[in-house]
Amino acid sequence: MSNLLSRDAFRAASRQLKTKVVDVPELGGAVTVRSLKAGEAMELFERSQAGDKDAPLLYVLAAVVDENGQPMFDTLDEVKEMNMDTANKLGLEIAALFKSSTPEDAKKNSEVTPT
Numbered sequence: 001m002s003n004l005l006s007r008d009a010f011r012a013a014s015r016q017l018k019t020k021v022v023d024v025p026e027l028g029g030a031v032t033v034r035s036l037k038a039g040e041a042m043e044l045f046e047r048s049q050a051g052d053k054d055a056p057l058l059y060v061l062a063a064v065v066d067e068n069g070q071p072m073f074d075t076l077d078e079v080k081e082m083n084m085d086t087a088n089k090l091g092l093e094i095a096a097l098f099k100s101s102t103p104e105d106a107k108k109n110s111e112v113t114p115t
Contacts, residue, residue, distance in 0.1 A: 022093045033063045035097040060087055063094045
């Protein structure tokens with residue numbers, strides 16, 4: 001059986017965000033993406049469900065961080081200026097962090113299957 005965590009240990013561990021360095025050869029380097037806090041994810045999900053067309057880009061705005069863990073972008077307009085292929089690649093990597101899977105799995109899971 002696993003070690004039973006104290007309240008403080010659980011709270012500290014549950015606030016740790018996953019990060020992943022993503023190679024972006026078309027930009028000549030790599031960037032870090034991080035998982036989202038539960039509140040961030042719920043807010044973005046609700047915006048997406050409400051039809052906010054910018055919701056997918058808001059995930060990139062929130063999750064792409066610099067070497068100090070600070071957001072890489074200051075505004076949504078900066079994300080909108082990004083090459084679509086790069087934005088899509090980063091979005092898939094962010095989705096993979098949610099599912100603890102590969103970007104290919106995240107893409108597969110997002111495709112609509114005819115019934």
